[in-house]
Amino acid sequence: xxKNWSQLQILTNPENFELVTNALIIQQITGIENLNHDxxxxxxxxxxxxxxxxxxxxxITLNQLGLTDSAYQLQIIANVNMHWGQNWxxxxxxxxxxxxxxxxxxxxxxxxQSPYDILMDPQESFGSGEHATTKLCLQALEExxxxxxxxxxxxxxxxxxxxxxxxxxxxxxxxYDISDEAIVVAQKNxxxxxxxxxxxxxxxxxxxxxxxxxxxxxxxxxxxxxRALIPQLAPHLKANGHVIxxxxxETKIANxxxxxxxxxxxxxxxxxxxxxxxxxxxxxxx
Amino acid sequence: xxKNWSQLQILTNPENFELVTNALIIQQITGIENLNHDxxxxxxxxxxxxxxxxxxxxxITLNQLGLTDSAYQLQIIANVNMHWGQNWxxxxxxxxxxxxxxxxxxxxxxxxQSPYDILMDPQESFGSGEHATTKLCLQALEExxxxxxxxxxxxxxxxxxxxxxxxxxxxxxxxYDISDEAIVVAQKNxxxxxxxxxxxxxxxxxxxxxxxxxxxxxxxxxxxxxRALIPQLAPHLKANGHVIxxxxxETKIANxxxxxxxxxxxxxxxxxxxxxxxxxxxxxxx
Numbered sequence: 001x002x003k004n005w006s007q008l009q010i011l012t013n014p015e016n017f018e019l020v021t022n023a024l025i026i027q028q029i030t031g032i033e034n035l036n037h038d039x040x041x042x043x044x045x046x047x048x049x050x051x052x053x054x055x056x057x058x059x060i061t062l063n064q065l066g067l068t069d070s071a072y073q074l075q076i077i078a079n080v081n082m083h084w085g086q087n088w089x090x091x092x093x094x095x096x097x098x099x100x101x102x103x104x105x106x107x108x109x110x111x112x113q114s115p116y117d118i119l120m121d122p123q124e125s126f127g128s129g130e131h132a133t134t135k136l137c138l139q140a141l142e143e144x145x146x147x148x149x150x151x152x153x154x155x156x157x158x159x160x161x162x163x164x165x166x167x168x169x170x171x172x173x174x175x176y177d178i179s180d181e182a183i184v185v186a187q188k189n190x191x192x193x194x195x196x197x198x199x200x201x202x203x204x205x206x207x208x209x210x211x212x213x214x215x216x217x218x219x220x221x222x223x224x225x226x227r228a229l230i231p232q233l234a235p236h237l238k239a240n241g242h243v244i245x246x247x248x249x250e251t252k253i254a255n256x257x258x259x260x261x262x263x264x265x266x267x268x269x270x271x272x273x274x275x276x277x278x279x280x281x282x283x284x285x286x
Numbered sequence: 287x288x289k290n291w292s293q294l295q296i297l298t299n300p301e302n303f304e305l306v307t308n309a310l311i312i313q314q315i316t317g318i319e320n321l322n323h324d325x326x327x328x329x330x331x332x333x334x335x336x337x338x339x340x341x342x343x344x345x346i347t348l349n350q351l352g353l354t355d356s357a358y359q360l361q362i363i364a365n366v367n368m369h370w371g372q373n374w375x376x377x378x379x380x381x382x383x384x385x386x387x388x389x390x391x392x393x394x395x396x397x398x399q400s401p402y403d404i405l406m407d408p409q410e411s412f413g414s415g416e417h418a419t420t421k422l423c424l425q426a427l428e429e430x431x432x433x434x435x436x437x438x439x440x441x442x443x444x445x446x447x448x449x450x451x452x453x454x455x456x457x458x459x460x461x462y463d464i465s466d467e468a469i470v471v472a473q474k475n476x477x478x479x480x481x482x483x484x485x486x487x488x489x490x491x492x493x494x495x496x497x498x499x500x501x502x503x504x505x506x507x508x509x510x511x512x513r514a515l516i517p518q519l520a521p522h523l524k525a526n527g528h529v530i531x532x533x534x535x536e537t538k539i540a541n542x543x544x545x546x547x548x549x550x551x552x553x554x555x556x557x558x559x560x561x562x563x564x565x566x567x568x569x570x571x572x
Contacts, residue, residue, distance in 0.1 A: 098429050099454050100386055136555075143384045143425060168385050269422075271557040 004047040004079045008055070011040035012072035018275050020072065021132075022249060023061040026222065027054075030157075040072070047079055095131055097138045101164065106192065116167045118160060119192055133246045136271050136278035137220045138164050140244045143269070144280060145170055149215035152176070152236060154206060154229060159186030159199065161218045161244075166194040173197070174212055176204035207232040214238065220246045223256075230259045237283045242268070246278035253277040290333040290365045294341070297326035298358035304561050306358065307418075308535065309347040312508065313340075316443075326358070333365055381417055383424045387450065392478065402453050404446060405478055419532045422557050422564035423506045424450050426530045429555070430566060431456055435501035438462070438522060440492060440515060445472030445485065447504045447530075452480040459483070460498055462490035493518040500524065506532045509542075516545045523569045528554070532564035539563040 010020050017034075020041050024032055033042045045054070055074055062072065094111055095103040101116040109119065141161065145151075145168040153162045156175030166173055177183055183201045190199040204210060206229045215238045219229055226245060233243050243265060248256050250272045257267050257279060265281040272278070296306050303320075306327050310318055319328045331340070341360055348358065380397055381389040387402040395405065427447065431454040439448045442461030452459055463469055469487045476485040490496060492515045501524045505515055512531060519529050529551060534542050536558045543553050543565060551567035558564070 096432065099431050100428070139425075139429060142386070142428070145385050146382065269557060269559040271555060273555040 005044045006047040006050045007042050007044050007077040007080050008050055009035060009040055009042045009075040009077065010072055011035075011075060012067075014038045016067060016071060017041060019065050019067055020062065022275050023058060023065050023067070025133075025247075026061055027058055028222070044080070050076060095135070097135055098142055100142065101138060101167075103134075103160070116164070118163050118167070119189075120158065120160065121189060121192065132274035132276040133220050133278065134160060136273060136276065137161055137218060137244055137246045140246075140269070140271070140278055140280050141165055141168060141216075141218070144216055144242045144244060150174075150213075150238075151216045151218065152207070152210075152212060152214040154217065154219040155221040155225065156186045156201060157182050157220070159189045159201070161220060162186070162199050163190055163193045165216065165218070166190070166197045166199070170216070171197070172214070173199045174210075174214065175199060175201040176207070176210070177201070178203065178205050207236050210236065212236065213241075215241045216244070217241070218244045220244075223248050223252055226256065227259065230256075230263055233260075234263050234265060234283055239283065239285065241283045243281045243283075244278065245281070246276070248277050248279075250275050250277045253279065257281075291330045292333040292336045293328055293330050293363040293366050294336055295321060295326055295328045295361040295363065296358055297321075297361060298353075300324045302353060302357060303327060305351050305353055306348065308561050309344060309351050309353075311419075311533075312347050313344055314508070330366065336362060381421070383421055384428055386428065387424060387453075389420075389446070402450070404449050404453070405475075406444065406446065407475060407478065418560035418562040419506050419564065420446060422559060422562065423447055423504060423530055423532045426532070426555070426557070426564055426566050427451055427454060427502075427504070430502055430528045430530060436460075436499075436524075437502045437504065438493070438496075438498060438500040440503065440505040441507040441511065442472045442487060443468050443506070445475045445487070447506060448472070448485050449476055449479045451502065451504070452476070452483045452485070456502070457483070458500070459485045460496075460500065461485060461487040462493070462496070463487070464489065464491050493522050496522065498522065499527075501527045502530070503527070504530045506530075509534050509538055512542065513545065516542075516549055519546075520549050520551060520569055525569065526571065527569045529567045529569075530564065531567070532562070534563050534565075536561050536563045539565065543567075 012020060021032055024043060029043050031043060035042050100114055103118050103120050104111050106119045106121040141164050145165055147169050148171045150172035151165045151170045153175045156162060156177045159175060162173045162175050175186055180203055183203055187201050213236045217233060217237060219226060253270055260281045264284045266284050268282050269280040298306060307318055310329060315329050317329060321328050386400055389404050389406050390397050392405045392407040427450050431451055433455055434457045436458035437451045437456045439461045442448060442463045445461060448459045448461050461472055466489055469489055473487050499522045503519060503523060505512060539556055546567045550570045552570050554566040554568050556565055
């Protein structure tokens, strides 16, 4: 895990932050920080990955979302060489999800107030940028989880949705991710929060070759994998089971609800914040 | 309160229930029941109020929402003369709002499981028809209420939003409604649920001549009064305070968010279920 890291600063006005965040998430970046005095946003990438090509691709995405080149400036600070959870620590603050649940940096354990609070070690995949979709998913879980259901979390990442589900009472938890690293991080975060519970994680692409079914399936991913996942949902859902889908741009919600309906999943609730959308759907009877 | 009541049955296919419910709510009807075997929906009105003119207005509204005359049939059962909470009792079931909160009929006290559960005496203004918007508002309150904020509930009706807010920790609660009857019912329901707390209710049109301000304002009303209320919101909101607006058709959300933005209220979250929408907005700094 010891890599050289570089920082990319995107200097722009606060009114463009939402759009830049969306562009970065589309580029698969989730750890996004506000620069002091709202000068812009910053991300960290392994130095060898933060190439001119990468920056050019970001410029294209920003353009596609409607931000002109003159509205922002990119600045690379090479080899910042930071230690996770140390130099980064001051940047992380608790994130309030609801009256009952907050996300709290692992080194601020003393801020935990509720049995539903979630400790998170930022690692490489935690940052303010992902909060909009994660927050919507966590709020949706509070609505959907009733008692001891089972849950499959597709693209589990940090494992945060499985952790929340376990805290809300779900007893049977499966998590899948295509990334080896994510699986390790998810299991570690889960053990940190729910040492008494069991979370079965595995490297897997979506639900390919998975035979389990569950009462709740969560998927906080980007649009492309979500589209590929949708036909796999109903066969892996128990009767009247719920799906929580997030990670889609607000403007794409209607397209995704259409696809869900084609698979006989009824739309229960739609929510949207900071340009991102979340859908709760339910398997129809019969 | 002893009136003669008549039942109006709207016989139609289940796929039209959402649309019929929307039409009835636009007609100011909130106590809507499913008829056995999904044959249609039913409402109760004082017999003298359930006139041919009233039914004709409903037909016009149904038409405007896209339901043709051949898709439904109206049937009046005159003078059903029922006693609230007795004959109606079997119709009411607990309504689950989230993992933490359910609405429970007052005669089923033994079903209360959580300190956030709300007991409701149906009276004349409680029914499944209002659940979509009420549910969205209650879920929004769980998100917004942090600790001991103050709250103003405009169009308080049954008082359910104030009750939920009090249970979530709000200490200073004001409720206004144009209906004398609502004020009495709201206070009674509040005392049933939160006998230790104080809820100041008064007959008032929107926030006209009100000088209080609060950290949270809720308004679960129809579109017309909401439009009239919007210019009154910011002056009655404390710095960074939140507004929860519901009771608008999903198709009208964009119009209402536009009006809120004009009043310097930032859109925090939008949610929609069963054709109805709810908006959380926040007063901008400065």
